[in-house]
Amino acid sequence: MKNNHEDSSTTSPLQTIRALQSNKKLTNVHVKDFERGTFITHLAKPNNNLYILxxxxxxxxKHHENGKRAILHFIQEGEYIGELGLLSVETQTKDVVAQRQCSCxxxxxxxxxxxxxxxxxFLKSLSTYLAQKLLSRTDRLSEELNYPLIKRFSRFILTTEHENLYEEKHVEVAEYLNVSYRHLLYTLQxxxxxxxxxxxxxxYRILNRKQLMKLADYF
Structure with a gap:
């Protein structure tokens, strides 16, 4: 899903890094593939890389003290992974798991x-990226308070589906959308x-994308 706060005039993470590469300022930069379900970064292992998906x-x-883990964010193509580690503001690596086959x-x-x-x-581009990310999460919190679940869930399905197939776990989605498991299943029904x-x-396979987009208020 496109971030509503994106500015087309802003240099993207990939464009910024490619510019540095073209000037031969970066070394040992390479592409790595990750199979679906594998860790890109892991809680138990320090992360020593900046990634672009x-x-x-x-x-x-994010892992909680009670042993549970909750989804914080869905990373889409063009986004950074590990940028907080680069800035030394994150002391514990978070789990980042490939939702489907990924290249970074x-x-x-x-x-x-x-x-x-x-x-x-680079720092200007990173600052803009982090600000957009903060605004996006603020919007999501606001939507939890002001929009019905069917609208938020429709948006979620459109964000996470792959080739019209929705494959997310109900328990994780209910936590992410801050609703009960029962309420989520009722909405899915x-x-x-x-x-x-x-x-x-x-x-679940999407049969009527146009109607789903209408429920998500994308028209």
Whole structure:
């Protein structure tokens, strides 16, 4: 889903890094593939790289003291992974799991951190990126208070589906949308009853994208 706060005049993370590469300021930059369900970064292992997601999508999880973990954010193509580690403001690595097969541009901290932290254009791009991310999460919190679940859930399905197939776990989605498991299932049954989605194994296939977008208020 496109961030409502994106500015087309802003240099994207990938454009910024490519510009640094073209000037031969970065070293040991490479592309790495991750299979679906594998960790891009892991709680139990320090992260020493900045990533840009080139292809696919991923989920960021936060672990709580009671042993549970919750989805914080769905990472889409073009987004950073590990930027808070680069800034040394995150002391504990979060789990980032490939939602489907992913390809990432990997920029090692060891050989590139000094260059990145002293490049004005990179820091400006990163600041804009972080501000947009903050606004996006603020919007989501506001929507929880002001919009019905069917609208928020429709948006969520459109954000996470792949080739018209919705595959997310109900428990995680209920926590992410801050609703009860029962309320989420009831809303999903409503979408099925309207012929908008249909159960396919343990997943759901979108049958009427136009109607789903209408419920999500994308028109």
């Amino acid at each position: 080139l292809k696919g999508s991923a989920k960021i999880y 541009l990997v920029i090692p901290f060891e050989s590139n951190k000094d260059v990145l932290m002293n490049d004005i254009l 409503q979408l099925c009853a309207k012929g908008i989605v249909v159960k396919e194994g343990s997943n």
